Amino acid sequence: MTFPRNSGHPVKGEITNQPRTNHERKTSELHRVKVEAVKLLRESEESASQIARELGIPQTNLSRWKREMEEDPEGAFPGKGNARDEELARLRRENAKLKKERDI
Numbered sequence: 792m793t794f795p796r797n798s799g800h801p802v803k804g805e806i807t808n809q810p811r812t813n814h815e816r817k818t819s820e821l822h823r824v825k826v827e828a829v830k831l832l833r834e835s836e837e838s839a840s841q842i843a844r845e846l847g848i849p850q851t852n853l854s855r856w857k858r859e860m861e862e863d864p865e866g867a868f869p870g871k872g873n874a875r876d877e878e879l880a881r882l883r884r885e886n887a888k889l890k891k892e893r894d895i
């Protein structure tokens with residue numbers, strides 16, 4: 792849903808579903824591409840490796856996207872990393888904290 796803009800600028804209180812920044816547009820486009828790739832994989836009789844080749848992406852990415860969609864269809868591809876990245880960051884912070892404690 793998009794409301795009219797005032798000289799190209801958002802009107803105060805404007806409600807829109809359109810991405811506002813380049814990052815939001817890229818994230819939105821990437822999400823759409825991933826969803827479409829997984830949909831193609833599910834509906835096709837071709838193998839994941841064949842579809843990945845046709846799309847020009849690594850087969851491991853396509854398989855991971857499919858798994859993420861199966862695990863959490865609504866939360867897949869949030870645009871700010873994934874649970875694995877968040878877990879890795881958390882473990883790295885914890886590791887750094889433990890090293891500091893050990894060195895004291």
